[in-house]
Amino acid sequence: MPPFRIRPAVTRPAREVDVLVVGAGPAGLAAAARLAVAGVARVEVLDREQQAGGVPRHCHHGGFGTWTHPLTGPAYARLVLAAAARAGAVVRTGITALDWAGPSALNTVGPQGPETIHAAAVVLATGARERPRAARLVPGTRPNGVYTTGELQQAVHLHGQRIGTRAVVVGAEDVSYAAADTVREAGAQVVAMVTELDRSQTTVARTHNARLRHRIPLLTDTTVTELLGHGRLSGVRVRHRDGRTVQLVCDTVVFTGDFVPDHELARRGCLELDPGTRGPAVDGALHTSRPGVFAAGSLLHPVESAATATREGVRVAAAVLESLAGAEWARHTVPLLVEPPLRWIAPNRVAPGDDHPYVLRTSALVNRPVLQVVQDGRLLHKEWLGTAVPNRTLTLTAEWTRLVDVTGGPVRVTLTER
Amino acid sequence: MTVTVNGPLPPGSYDVTVVGAGVVGCAIARELARRPRLRVALVEAQDDVGQGTSKANTAILHTGFDAVPGSLEARLVREGSRQLAAYAAESGIAVEPVGALLVAWDEEQLAALPHLAEKAVRNEYGDARPVDRPELYEREPHLGPGALGALHVPGESIICPWTTTLAYATQAVHHGVELHLNSPVTDVSWRDGTHTLTTTRGTLRTRHLVNAAGLHADTLDRHLGHHDFTVTPRRGQLIVFDKLARDLLHHILLPVPTALGKGVLVTPTVYGNLLLGPTAEDLDDKWATGSTAEGLALLREKGARILPALLDEEVTAVYAGLRAATEQDDYRITAHPEQAYITVGGIRSTGLTASMAIAAHVTELLAGTGLDLGPARDLGPVHMPNLGEAHPRPHQNAQLVAADPEYGTLVCHCERVSRGEIRDALASTVPPRNLDGLRRRTRARAGRCQGFYCGAAVRALFEGSRA
Numbered sequence: 001m002p003p004f005r006i007r008p009a010v011t012r013p014a015r016e017v018d019v020l021v022v023g024a025g026p027a028g029l030a031a032a033a034r035l036a037v038a039g040v041a042r043v044e045v046l047d048r049e050q051q052a053g054g055v056p057r058h059c060h061h062g063g064f065g066t067w068t069h070p071l072t073g074p075a076y077a078r079l080v081l082a083a084a085a086r087a088g089a090v091v092r093t094g095i096t097a098l099d100w101a102g103p104s105a106l107n108t109v110g111p112q113g114p115e116t117i118h119a120a121a122v123v124l125a126t127g128a129r130e131r132p133r134a135a136r137l138v139p140g141t142r143p144n145g146v147y148t149t150g151e152l153q154q155a156v157h158l159h160g161q162r163i164g165t166r167a168v169v170v171g172a173e174d175v176s177y178a179a180a181d182t183v184r185e186a187g188a189q190v191v192a193m194v195t196e197l198d199r200s201q202t203t204v205a206r207t208h209n210a211r212l213r214h215r216i217p218l219l220t221d222t223t224v225t226e227l228l229g230h231g232r233l234s235g236v237r238v239r240h241r242d243g244r245t246v247q248l249v250c251d252t253v254v255f256t257g258d259f260v261p262d263h264e265l266a267r268r269g270c271l272e273l274d275p276g277t278r279g280p281a282v283d284g285a286l287h288t289s290r291p292g293v294f295a296a297g298s299l300l301h302p303v304e305s306a307a308t309a310t311r312e313g314v315r316v317a318a319a320v321l322e323s324l325a326g327a328e329w330a331r332h333t334v335p336l337l338v339e340p341p342l343r344w345i346a347p348n349r350v351a352p353g354d355d356h357p358y359v360l361r362t363s364a365l366v367n368r369p370v371l372q373v374v375q376d377g378r379l380l381h382k383e384w385l386g387t388a389v390p391n392r393t394l395t396l397t398a399e400w401t402r403l404v405d406v407t408g409g410p411v412r413v414t415l416t417e418r
Numbered sequence: 419m420t421v422t423v424n425g426p427l428p429p430g431s432y433d434v435t436v437v438g439a440g441v442v443g444c445a446i447a448r449e450l451a452r453r454p455r456l457r458v459a460l461v462e463a464q465d466d467v468g469q470g471t472s473k474a475n476t477a478i479l480h481t482g483f484d485a486v487p488g489s490l491e492a493r494l495v496r497e498g499s500r501q502l503a504a505y506a507a508e509s510g511i512a513v514e515p516v517g518a519l520l521v522a523w524d525e526e527q528l529a530a531l532p533h534l535a536e537k538a539v540r541n542e543y544g545d546a547r548p549v550d551r552p553e554l555y556e557r558e559p560h561l562g563p564g565a566l567g568a569l570h571v572p573g574e575s576i577i578c579p580w581t582t583t584l585a586y587a588t589q590a591v592h593h594g595v596e597l598h599l600n601s602p603v604t605d606v607s608w609r610d611g612t613h614t615l616t617t618t619r620g621t622l623r624t625r626h627l628v629n630a631a632g633l634h635a636d637t638l639d640r641h642l643g644h645h646d647f648t649v650t651p652r653r654g655q656l657i658v659f660d661k662l663a664r665d666l667l668h669h670i671l672l673p674v675p676t677a678l679g680k681g682v683l684v685t686p687t688v689y690g691n692l693l694l695g696p697t698a699e700d701l702d703d704k705w706a707t708g709s710t711a712e713g714l715a716l717l718r719e720k721g722a723r724i725l726p727a728l729l730d731e732e733v734t735a736v737y738a739g740l741r742a743a744t745e746q747d748d749y750r751i752t753a754h755p756e757q758a759y760i761t762v763g764g765i766r767s768t769g770l771t772a773s774m775a776i777a778a779h780v781t782e783l784l785a786g787t788g789l790d791l792g793p794a795r796d797l798g799p800v801h802m803p804n805l806g807e808a809h810p811r812p813h814q815n816a817q818l819v820a821a822d823p824e825y826g827t828l829v830c831h832c833e834r835v836s837r838g839e840i841r842d843a844l845a846s847t848v849p850p851r852n853l854d855g856l857r858r859r860t861r862a863r864a865g866r867c868q869g870f871y872c873g874a875a876v877r878a879l880f881e882g883s884r885a
Binding site: 012048049094096098109110111112113114129130131132133134135137139140141142144147148150151154155158159161225226227230260262264267 | 658662705707708709710711713714732733734735736737813814816819820823824826827828831834852853866867868869870871873874875877878881
């Protein structure tokens with residue numbers, strides 16, 4: 001590294017806590033709550049946003065909470081925050097964890113200035129974001145009116161900002177339908193939803209509701225090939241798989257889904273990453289490759305529901321407690337790999353006896369598939385699923401993990417048609 | 419201090435009017451600001467400075483080692499390079515002296531390197547030296563396989579092009595230049611020693627006129643009866659990669675120019691990104707600043723050869739700029755004393771580097787058109803906010819945060835832009851008129867999330883400042 005990139009020495013006040021959690025979304029807050037309840041004295045959660053709660057803060061739709069206690073996103077965010085605070089965890093917002101200061105220490109900055117926080121254990125729960133237009137390499141001009149769902153929801157629900165009048169929603173998964181709802185709540189019309197796949201990837205009820213009740217056309221097998229307009233977006237050009245192209249007149253376009261983990265701290269800490277999720281590689285106890293550093297939530301699997309993140313927060317808390325009680329860090333694990341059409345699995349390292357279910361994603365639709373788990377040619381597990389749909393959660397039980405040979409090769413998961 | 423964006427243009431006559439507030443026009447206006455007796459206007463079609471060719475370049479501060487020896491461009495780049503390096507240091511414009519490697523990928527390119535080294539010497543640059551294969555891979559371990567050698571040009575640097583243009587404009591305005599934005603010039607007439615410019619905001623009168631209209635310099639020239647050159651917009655598409663890719667590269671990797679064209683480069687930016695591009699497409703349309711699927715595919719193919727690991731990184735932005743290519747390779751800077759008029763045309767991608775020398779040259783030419791420059795003064799310095807990663811950003815300055823906690827309150831997380839910096843930009847001498855202008859001044863929303871996290875909050879700050 002050339003010498004001129006060396007940072008100037010900053011004198012930072014240093015402090016110690018027992019557990020430092022980075023990210024006050026459902027995973028981080030659930031972990032902090034559980035740790036504080038278990039009697040860990042100094043549990044601190046940092047969030048760079050001004051408000052804690054993570055992505056649910058701006059998901060003004062239902063689908064959070066439980067069947068018996070359904071909640072909107074903001075209500076859910078308040079609930080998990082209140083639980084953490086009540087348990088005695090310290091939640092500090094407006095504080096950014098900038099970089100590592102040691103094996104399990106982070107440099108931070110906030111309005112009170114820089115600080116170094118040392119911890120016995122660090123939990124990374126930094127979440128995931130949607131790939132924006134540029135990262136998807138969608139050609140065309142760079143007009144205003146181009147959103148991700150995250151920005152759209154914050155603009156409409158947190159800031160009451162005006163968006164355009166006619167919007168195209170790119171994607172047809174759950175988050176895309178949530179984006180379409182937000183567009184309508186903002187008083188704009190959804191001109192069309194566009195997906196490269198041959199069907200929507202949400203429930204039948206939701207698909208029908210959008211098409212029949214709100215009269216939103218769904219263009220399947222269709223790709224956005226160009227954004228048009230100088231200053232403000234004037235339209236998008238789309239192309240059907242059969243080669244037909246058409247220009248949709250709109251002043252707003254929302255790129256939905258295509259989540260990637262916000263893994264900057266993980267990478268700066270040289271944590272081993274999983275090539276599928278691009279989040280830190282973790283075992284069933286959510287240990288990363290860096291001793292003392294755990295990870296949980298959508299950072300590990302971009303993205304699953306808030307409920308999954310919360311469950312994972314609880315689970316990582318149990319592992320942190322064991323670690324604080326002196327458990328050995330180095331568990332014997334082997335890599336857990338997926339083969340196409342599977343895109344990723346999380347966790348992605350396995351130890352015998354890991355007992356929490358796995359989440360997976362497929363990149364292609366497979367009807368009535370069979371999921372098989374194999375190590376060195378030895379079949380460990382086989383299960384039959386309903387249809388495997390891209391952008392929807394698949395789960396795999398953990399009951400086969402006791403059969404894993406830690407001295408053997410990687411464990412492979414395949415998805416094939418029956 | 420005068421910056422206008424709407425309403426009729428001021429009456430009365432200016433001594434000098436510069437048309438075009440790109441990096442060259444702003445540099446000329448700044449140079450004229452050293453002459454307190456002159457009343458100077460800077461007229462721009464768009465709503466911000468640096469909106470044409472200046473905003474979409476490769477952001478390199480060149481040494482001029484590969485210019486055509488003896489050309490005007492060679493001289494102005496050589497002089498301008500030193501002047502801008504000094505100005506950047508004094509004004510807080512981010513510069514990193516990373517040096518360049520011209521990488522040879524075949525025998526033809528390898529054979530061209532000694533000639534380039536000789537050419538550098540003829541351009542008064544003596545530090546270029548050959549680098550063999552092992553040293554090349556030691557310097558750039560992530561370089562794709564198959565490179566044969568390189569020419570090392572340690573003097574090449576990277577610079578922030580936006581801050582440069584803005585610093586010139588700010589300093590010019592501080593010293594009396596009147597900046598009129600949103601004023602496209604639709605016609606010019608010359609009568610009785612006065613130019614009358616017709617703009618969408620009314621007319622503007624001036625005794626001397628400088629045409630720094632970039633892509634539109636030929637059009638303006640024709641209004642005054644000159645048909646010396648035609649600007650053919652040459653589109654360059656570029657891909658910006660996430661700053662997590664920064665450690666893949668230590669130098670600017672320049673292509674070796676051959677008969678088949680210039681090829682694409684990979685370079686770090688002062689903001690800590692990597693940049694891949696540009697394409698070179700000759701077009702007719704001076705507004706065709708869109709990227710294309712073919713262009714992006716070509717860049718990715720080239721990038722995969724030069725720096726294979728780069729393609730695994732996230733893309734934070736794609737943009738396309740138009741360079742003002744003419745029939746000749748050299749700059750077209752021409753004085754028309756009979757019309758008290760100077761044309762500054764054909765300023766290619768080296769214009770950023772040469773801008774201060776171009777300004778000095780144009781000022782001399784103006785004197786030759788009968789303009790009495792009057793006494794010169796030293797300009798009071800400008801201090802621009804640092805957007806570069808090589809020097810501490812505001813949130814990294816503990817004393818600054820202690821004095822004003824707004825600098826420790828980060829709004830744009832990917833680029834670590836504080837609320838204090840956004841506030842300062844909104845209250846600056848040449849303030850942003852929209853979110854893109856705010857991004858260029860602060861980097862807010864310029865990062866990997868492109869506004870997923872902060873877009874609405876940044877917009878709220880911007881709109882709040884205008885309410």
